[in-house]
Amino acid sequence: MPEHRMPASRDGSVVLDIGGNIGALVVEVSGEWLGREPDLVPVGASAAIMHTEVRERHVDGEIRYAAVYASVPAGEYTVAGLTPIFTVEGGRVTESKPLVDH
Numbered sequence: 001m002p003e004h005r006m007p008a009s010r011d012g013s014v015v016l017d018i019g020g021n022i023g024a025l026v027v028e029v030s031g032e033w034l035g036r037e038p039d040l041v042p043v044g045a046s047a048a049i050m051h052t053e054v055r056e057r058h059v060d061g062e063i064r065y066a067a068v069y070a071s072v073p074a075g076e077y078t079v080a081g082l083t084p085i086f087t088v089e090g091g092r093v094t095e096s097k098p099l100v101d102h
Contacts, residue, residue: 017071021090025069027079028098029054033065036081040069043076043085064098 016024025040034056039048050069057064067079074090088094 014068015070016068016093018093019091021074022071023074023088023090024093025072025077025086025088026066026093026095027069027082027086028064028066028096029082030098031056031065033067036067038067038082039080040072041078041080043078048080049073 018024027038033054036054037051038054039051041048050072052067052069054065054067057066072088074088077086077088078084079086082099084096084099086094086096
């Protein structure tokens, strides 16, 4: 059975569930990541807490590629295949600059 890929998202089509101790993380990557589902791993942990599909995003007339982790407990995280550590704060959206795999 062929794998189903989600369509591109547009402005306002992604719902974030944030507040209190829960934030969101948006990680922008290159188009080569389209369709991948990178794991989100807390720093110091050995297992991922979630993954999400990298989708084409239509934002302000531009095409971008990003993984949106819509509801993440506050803390520090790595994303499989990427070098930086991301700090998520409750009630806020953390957005990366465009990244490429290492």
